[in-house]
Amino acid sequence: MTPGEALAATGVDARAAGPGDAVAGVTPRWVALPESTGEVALVMRAAAEHGLAVVPAGGGTKLSWGYAPTRCDLLLDTRRMNRVLEHEAGDLVVRVQAGVTAAALASALGEAGQQLALDVMAEEATVGGVLATAAAGPRRLRHGTPRDLLIGITVVLADGTIARSGGKVVKNVAGYDLGKLFTGSLGTLGVITEATFRLHPLPASRAWVTATSPDPRVLTAVATLAGSQLEPSALELDRPGTHGPLTVAALFEGVAAAERAKAAAELLGDGSAISSGPPAWWARLPGERPAPDPAELLQETPGGHPTEDGPGPRLTESSPGDRSLEERVPQGGGFLLELRVPPAFAGRALAAVAWASDDAGGPPVHVRGSAASCVLHLAVPVDTPPGAAEIFVTSLRSEVAGDGGRLVVWTAPPEAAARLDRFGPVGAATLMRRVKERFDPEGRMSPGRLAGAPPAGSGT
């Protein structure tokens, strides 16, 4: 049996891949479209028997993050796993399939006055993808990141094993927390198929305070606000030009949000403004095109096909309803970096960005992110020469190292990508590699995407 026949024999919907399915330039041979954990296990067993390299993908909004896979035979598209499996409003808990999109989940939970307290940067992003990339937005300050809200997970390993940890209660210390392990794993340990989250009530009201300042001195006021008892839910900054003015914005949530925002405005000083809606750049990565209309996206999400279709080979041609990855990945193709430093060093981090840019011949850098948690995203234009990009990354990384900072290069144009150390030094790289070797001894799960965890001796 050929690998294609073996995939067909699973009875799981699959099709031949086209150039539009490429993952960071690597085109797979097949795309599988499972609808359940069980179907994922069938596909993974077939892939194991034939030694196929598998890359799981959700909305594809961050599929260009990290290194390009060294091999990709099968793209495992989770978007048909789009069911909310259990939502017990009284327990403030939801269990979903990994292909549920952030927008669909927000709408389902909103009906019950609840939310998953994560700011997802793209409406098309799926729950599984958010976990695999550990992506979080402004409210990380109050609610943490995906790992802080995840209470249970189901995964399928490279050999088809279905494994679960945690559960559907918030307080639970039984067994190892595989959910934590898979958070940030970029598809290299297995396929995330289901996730259970703790929820929060939607706040009664929200208010934003924004202030624009010619220079980073405004960060002193931000630090005061972060250390105040006003309890902002988020404290963000946006600096579109490398040396340019800086806008900061604070979010308050609750019955008395407006009252607290007023007190915050006094701290931020003259020129600050209170609004009931966020600034346009809120919860968006720098360097991206404006947000698409979520309603339009929902219509285009392929619905599940009837399961009564029965088993049988269904290696079909690409269906027109499936938007290819190429169409879903945010355009722009520039550099996206993530800079983290301890919060007191936010001002020094901004200065370091400007110096590194000067060192590299002055490519413009757009900085945006969480000022109080100090997780900043940096966008550098696509036409920055690879050599300059390399100098920028090396210089910035060494500049922030003394403050305990980290710099990750999430995306880079192909010519520059080959020259860049994407992740920098990671203290636990050896342990990560050992974990990877145990979970995926054949190195078939998204091989090469997460440096620091390559399978030993995997060669290519």
Added chain:
Amino acid sequence: MTPAPADLSGLSGRFLAMLGPHGVITDPVRLRTYECDGLTYHRATPAVVVLPETAEQVAAVVRACHETGTPFVARGSGTGLSGGALPRSDGVLIVTSRMRRILEIDVENRRAVVEPGVTNLAITEAARPYGYYYAPDPSSQQICSIGGNVAENSGGAHCLKYGFTVNHVLAVELVTPEGEIVLLDAMDPGYDLLGAFIGSEGTLGIATKITVRLSREPETVTTLLAAFPDVETGGVAVSAIIGAGIVPAAIEMMDALAIEAAEAAVRCDYPPGAGAVLIVELDGPHAEVAHEFARVDAICRESGAFAVRVADDPARRAAIWKGRRSAFAAVGRISPAYLVQDGVVPRTALPAVLAGIERLSARYGIRVANVFHAGDGNLHPLVLFDDAEEGAGERAELVSGEILDLCLEHGGSITGEHGVGVDKSRYMPKMFTAEDLDTMQLVRCAFDPRNLSNPGKIFPTPRLCGEVPGVRKGVHPLVASGEADLF
């Protein structure tokens, strides 16, 4: 029965050279001090105890254990309630109580760097002058060590709003089971090994330096005590509070028997005639708390509370918490012996599970006092018995075990905060499939291929690393339960 300690005199000699006579205990009488942790009915005298003072010393001890294939167990203050720090009679007990320096209170970065033997409360006390505190507050916070908190992922009464240890630790320096010193940092990309390490009950290595997040003290704290005729009406109030979109810092409930014990022990002076008391604590900006308090007060009265007391200063708050905090020890006043259970159910299943516990109590003729974190469904049934009465201990064990079965039937967990340890490893296969446990074992093998770090805890007889799992037969439980389907 305590097995006789093994002869590790060769290893002890090496430890003496590393740590000096002050850092090694081999005297049989002194060794007995360490034979159990807070779960006193499991005992084993360690072959040797070491008291290192630095991470390098811990690493040297662990390397020696690794070279000789000797099992080792880490222990902080020994307050754990699941036998997680139960020593091995054929192994080394590594006690971190001499590593108790607070290395840094870094207010600007809202963090503290501490050694593992520092007590939980000591961090808060060091941060308090700056207006900060360390949020997780297990009941034993005056004596429990932060290293132990990391091992157990400890919670506390306020974790409903603020989360657990894992949500407040920013970095851990650990000694791996092979004796390497490694830093796990939340800022690093890749697998969240920090998150996986916290709560691994000492089976993945020993934390030697811990960076915790400090939280700003809330502007206002208001505590409310409401007395209800019975647990059912109190439960109605809990559901209504959560349903109103309020996330209190804590919601605690005690039933009549627990109240009786607390009154006998500490004269907490709760409203007479209460069949249940509910303690609700709200904190945050003044304007938010004032509004929420009004809602909670109204909800309690509407739900059937016949008395409501309010505290907004530390002394009155302490008076309200006095009974709750003393509850575990207090049952000693009304019963010669007792078991403390720790199970979790979805909050909406609380009424059904409490009714189930009452039926178990009646069937076995064993009294059960209930103290629980009502907000997150974490039950601490206190199973009371007379150890002088023949068979009572066994019946109490049965009741305690069947309470866990009840929790699992309702989609809950066998432990919310006390850990699995040695006490509950046998329940793990009831909560997890063989595949789930084998997959967790992959993590263990990555960190500790020789299975030397706290062996025998959490997992029931795991396979050796490198052993290939057998061919599985039958239907996966997820399929059987309809949660996953194969076709």
